[in-house]
Amino acid sequence: MLNVKGLRAGYGAVPVLHDVDMTVAPGEAVAVVGANGAGKTALVRTLAGLIRPMAGSIVKDGAEIGHVPGHRRFRHGIGVVLENRNLFAELSVRDNLRLAEQAGKRARGGALRYTYDDVCDLFALLRERADSAVGLLSGGQQQMVAIARALLLQPDLLIMDELTTGLAPRIVKEILAVLNQLRARGLSILLVEQSVAIAADMTDRAYVLSVGRVIHEVRRGEWQALLNDKTLVKAYLHG
Ligand SMILES: Nc1ncnc2c1ncn2[C@@H]1O[C@H](COP(=O)(O)OP(=O)(O)OP(=O)(O)O)[C@@H](O)[C@H]1O
Ligand SMILES: [Mg+2]
Incomplete structure (x- = not known):
């Protein structure tokens, strides 16, 4: 579904990501973990089309999308929750959601994967507010x-980039429960996290990013080994 190869990208002329390879298969939940400044947000912004790759390829469902601008990537089935969220602050919750729904409807020929009512069922707040x-x-x-x-x-x-950082524990729990429901419905997930505990809880496997490079892969069933590897955790993940 997603196949990233030899990706180099950064800010201006300065590369932040070097030779990044990663994949996400259909139905998989994959984490990217790494300390502050590792390049996690740069990676998300590159996959979202907000940073143009300097080298390498980003293939989604067989199509090269490295050159596709950010506002068109949803047409390739890529949904993004950025660190700063980028919502329309002056518009109501309903209007923010309706705008997205209209764009989603136009892009998707067949049956909708998620309707307005579906997302309101996931988060009660959306109806209340x-x-x-x-x-x-x-x-x-x-x-x-x-x-x-x-x-x-x-x-x-x-x-998703640091979905739960800085949020109250009750809200974190609610959001993670919804993510689990979405996973069960078959949504593929790429979760960028500073918290190894959350990543281990929510995903099948992971890439450890350090100074813009993938320095380690946590394979399926290997999360516990990573959590036990104090040297790696201390050196690259801030304990
Ligand atoms: N707008 C920018 N211009 C130039 N360099 C930047 C910019 N934003 C970030 N950087 C640099 O890019 C590198 C990677 O930053 P990035 O924000 O991707 O890290 P991160 O892993 O998301 O960190 P954090 O956990 O703090 O969110 C860092 O060295 C950072 O200083
Ligand atoms: Mg970040």
Whole structure:
């Protein structure tokens, strides 16, 4: 489904990511973990089409999408929740979601994967606060809107950058429970996380990023070994 090969990308002329290879198969949940400054956000922004690759390829379902601009990547089934969420703060929750739903409907010929009602069933808040301006919601509530909006663009792969950082534990629990439901429905997930505990809990396998390179792969069933490997965790993941 997603196949990244030899990816080099960065800010301006300065590469931040070097020779990154990674894959996500249909239905898989994969994590990218790494310390502050490892290049996680640069990777997400490159996959989202906000940073243009300097070298390498990004193939989604057989199509090279490295050159496809960010606002068209949802047409390739890629949904993204960015660190800063990028919602329309002055618009209501409903309007933020309806705009996404309209775009998603236009892009997707067949039956919708997620409808407005579906996402409201996932997060009760979306119905309760439908008329509130998004800018008035808490960070955690905004994150729920951001996830719902991404889903309404009808992705089969959802890429999320530090979804739960800085949120209250109760909200983190609610969001992770929804992610588990989405996984069970077959959505593929690329979860970028600083918290190894959350990554281990939520995904099948992982890539460890350090200074812009994949320095280690955690394969299926190997999460516990990584958590036990204190040297690696200490050196590359900040304990
Ligand atoms: N706008 C920018 N211009 C130039 N360099 C940047 C910019 N944003 C980040 N960098 C640099 O790119 C590198 C990777 O940063 P990135 O934000 O991708 O890391 P990260 O793994 O997401 O870190 P964090 O866990 O803090 O979110 C860092 O060395 C950082 O200083
Ligand atoms: Mg980041």
